[in-house]
Amino acid sequence: METNLLQGDCLELLAQIPDNSVDLIVTDPPYQIDNTKAGGKSALAKSIQSMNNELEAANICDGFNKSVLDQMVRVMKNINVYIWCNAKQIPMYLKYFVEGLGCAFDVLVWVKTNAAPLFNNKYLTDKEYCLYFRRGGVL
Numbered sequence: 001m002e003t004n005l006l007q008g009d010c011l012e013l014l015a016q017i018p019d020n021s022v023d024l025i026v027t028d029p030p031y032q033i034d035n036t037k038a039g040g041k042s043a044l045a046k047s048i049q050s051m052n053n054e055l056e057a058a059n060i061c062d063g064f065n066k067s068v069l070d071q072m073v074r075v076m077k078n079i080n081v082y083i084w085c086n087a088k089q090i091p092m093y094l095k096y097f098v099e100g101l102g103c104a105f106d107v108l109v110w111v112k113t114n115a116a117p118l119f120n121n122k123y124l125t126d127k128e129y130c131l132y133f134r135r136g137g138v139l
Contacts, residue, residue, distance in 0.1 A: 017075040028084040079135040097133040106132045
């Protein structure tokens with residue numbers, strides 16, 4: 001079995017991949033964020049705000065949009081994809097893959113035993129989600 005690892009801008013590389021040539025996609029796109037001011041003057045608050053501003057400028061505050069998902073589906077032999085996401089994104093991915101494409105799905109949850117404490121007067125989440133979508137005879 002041949003394995004190819006590509007490094008570069010995922011949107012540019014995805015466009016170059018031939019139709020129906022990928023067995024599995026495992027991806028961790030940007031999580032949906034609300035770009036409100038992170039608040040505080042700490043280095044952590046400043047770095048988070050800087051990251052939020054970059055995601056907003058790149059128009060990826062919601063993770064992958066439909067055009068990226070369409071490209072992912074185009075390159076897969078059968079839909080077989082793991083997508084890490086936050087809770088806000090689950091409905092969008094379910095709508096796209098389950099309602100739109102008739103995929104089966106599973107939800108995996110990573111429960112962190114060492115989640116960060118308060119940040120900006122809000123508890124940081126102690127879990128992350130991984131959605132698995134498949135269609136057809138995928139193993």
